[in-house]
Amino acid sequence: MSVTRSGVGMWAIAAADFGAELELVELPEPSAEPGQLKVRLFAASVNPFDRKVVDGMFRGSDHVFPLVPGTDGAGEVVGSGERIFGTFFHHPVGVGTYAEYVTVPAGNALAPLPEDLDPAVAAALPTAGMTALQLVESLGSAQSVLIIGPNGGVGSFAVQIARAAGKRVIPVGRGDSLVEADALIDLVSNDRSSFEANARYAPLAFNTNYVSSDPAQNFGMKGSRETLVRLASMVQAGDLDVPIARRVPLREAVDVFAGHGPGKTVIIM
Ligand SMILES: NC(=O)c1ccc[n+]([C@@H]2O[C@H](COP(=O)([O-])OP(=O)(O)OC[C@H]3O[C@@H](n4cnc5c(N)ncnc54)[C@H](OP(=O)(O)O)[C@@H]3O)[C@@H](O)[C@H]2O)c1
Incomplete structure (x- = not known):
């Protein structure tokens, strides 16, 4: 090299x-x-x-x-x-x-x-915004979503974008209990058992740390110019803090x- x-x-x-x-x-x-x-x-x-x-x-x-x-x-x-x-x-x-x-x-x-x-x-x-936007788009028509780790980089964007999409967001901070919802975004679990315990609360569940045995639940951001342009436009329009x-x-x-x-x-x- x-x-x-x-x-x-x-x-x-x-x-x-x-x-x-x-x-x-x-x-x-x-x-x-x-x-x-x-x-x-x-x-x-x-x-x-x-x-x-x-x-x-x-x-x-x-x-x-x-x-x-x-x-x-x-x-x-x-x-x-x-x-x-x-x-x-x-x-x-x-x-x-x-x-x-x-x-x-x-x-x-x-x-x-x-x-x-x-x-x-x-x-x-870039990384946090594109991840949040693509995660929320992966939720399809889910009406409610649990977001574990809602105050970090990805979470703070995902909460706003999901709300703007009309979804009911249930932020799950440290020590908060989970409730049943249509979807789950788990930004925190670092091991399979923790994620799979959380995933029982929602039929549609994603993690960002590649810990699920189900590849469909392991979310990976795909960077693109188009997504960056959309994010910048959302900020400029006052739609994303x-x-x-x-x-x-x-x-x-x-x-x-x-x-x-x-x-x-x-x-x-
Ligand atoms: N797969 C992908 O494409 C992709 C893309 C982006 C990020 N990621 C991964 O996703 C994870 C989150 O990224 P990020 O940028 O949002 O990280 P971050 O800015 O560090 O935020 C993580 C948040 O989770 C909170 N947290 C930690 N343990 C918690 C718990 N038990 N319950 C509730 N909240 C808890 C933290 O709170 P405290 O400040 O109190 O610790 C922090 O607010 C990282 O592991 C990152 O590597 C993956």
Whole structure:
């Protein structure tokens, strides 16, 4: 595996090895290879996926160390100045968005960043917003839905989108009991038995952690430009609120895996 670095320095948050603590480091800027864009980032958001990557989710695939996590971001393409936001994750793993510059295959799920959309808000949207929108669309005509983990990134969007679709939403926070409903979105269970116990409350059930023995219940987000454009339009129209719990300057972002209040953590470059 090879990643060309230009030799010009940039600040980034990175892990020296799998499972290592995040550190502020100075790295050479990544250089775009054919078919890639180089982007100067304005903001990046934090997803649980990022920590899983640092912990070695893709161990066995090519990685770059220090490993810069981060899949979601908003910025401008170096050279053209085009403003974009979306998902930047690509292989080799480790050239992520917790940095001043990132490279991304032009075929990733990327969309125009509207001038009147706060880049921090746009950066908060891709993974959690696309997941929430596609999950709610998977509910079909279900009238009521239990959402376990309603205050996190995905949950805070899913609650709003399901309500806007006319569904009765039953948010299930820590310690809340479950009741019967038409559908279940479980954003929390990490093991099969926990999810299957929850899934007894609804005939249609999904989890986002791939723990069900029934593949139809294991939901995987499919990134697309079209979905990003829809999400941006919903925000601009005032139909979707983007709760940002923390805005952290890049140079202070070593603790972003420590957790956050309701909504999203966003790193500001
Ligand atoms: N398959 C896919 O395509 C896909 C896409 C996106 C996300 N995901 C996965 O989906 C999960 C949720 O993602 P996210 O971005 O929403 O994460 P997040 O922002 O960390 O939110 C998770 C939320 O769940 C809450 N929670 C934890 N344990 C709970 C419990 N026992 N009962 C009720 N609520 C509980 C947390 O509350 P506290 O803050 O109090 O801990 C937090 O508000 C993650 O595992 C992520 O990796 C999968």
